[in-house]
Amino acid sequence: MSLLSDLISLNLSDTTEKVIAEYIWVGGSGIDMRSKARTLSGPVNDPSKLPKWNYDGSSTGQSPGVDSEVILFPQAAFKDPFRRGKNMLVMCDAYTAAGEPIPTNKRHNAAKIFSYPDVVAEEPWYGIYCCFLYGIEQEYTLLQKDVQWPLGWPIGGFPGPQGPYYCGIDANKDFGRDIVDSHFKACLHADINITGINAEVMPGQFQVGPSVGISACDDLWVARNILERITEIAGVVLSVDPQPIKGFYIDKS
Known part of the structure; x- marks a missing residue:
């Protein structure tokens, strides 16, 4: 090897x-x-x-x-x-x-819209603004490969109630930190405009931007591709479903 x-x-x-x-x-x-x-x-x-x-x-x-x-x-x-x-x-x-x-x-028509002179003049930005997320937020879940169940969860069961997982620290609250940090660094190496990462109510999440116009689309898709490549190496499965396990995660944003 x-x-x-x-x-x-x-x-x-x-x-x-x-x-x-x-x-x-x-x-x-x-x-x-x-x-x-x-x-x-x-x-x-x-x-x-x-x-x-x-x-x-x-x-x-x-x-x-x-x-x-x-x-x-x-x-x-x-x-x-x-x-x-x-x-x-x-x-x-x-x-x-x-x-x-x-x-x-879908990119073709989006690029045409973003190239209109009136739109170019507005210089539309997507991402983080004044610490509140108005733009692109990519939530995802890491699943155990063989059972398609979230990383760190008891197989077929549920973890404790929501609350400690959001931006949580320690082995009982944060799962797959090595994967998340690897993704963060890989995006920065690639010159993707990634704002940050955090564990969500059900981990995890990353934010792309602020990016201008169609660049936000390209940054997001390539960031997602990099994450899929990293999970492939790590032997886990990536889900971008906002609620892959029904009844646990409720988006309150």
Whole structure:
């Protein structure tokens, strides 16, 4: 396993100018995320100069099998906290071969709205303002992989009453802190505009922003992708359902 670890952490910049770009997009459910990686001849700072790519949309629920090619348009680039070095995470949206946005491509219309001169002039921000959350708040729950039950809960049972878990500290109140902190640092490494993290009434939560316009969308999706990658490594399952266990969590915000 030590050789595998050495290979995973291998610094490509010691031997080659080539970099790895992980292309990320939203799948057919509108919630699931997909990605695949490609080699670039060197670093690219401007997403518009990244090559378009394609994928089989019939395997993601985004096109019929008889016409399955979907084209990825790179829209935003981030530093890759997993491969590090000059490697990249690339947020994309998806189009037909004819250049039309596919039905699950919600970013296309949002970007058009944010590009209207009147909207640009307003400079809409999303995130934390004066310590009250008016914008994007991503709540999530970490589940035990084999039983799909929240981390730290007795299997098939419930923990004690709500109250001590919100921003709680110690092993009986906060579960998966190593995962949460890893995600926080990974987002900062990637230059994602993440405001902070905290354990919720039912842990956990992170806040993205303040970001301007469509950047809030890209920051949130890539932050969610990074979290899914970290939970994959940790062997737990991520749920972004605001109430994955009915009857316990009540959103009072």
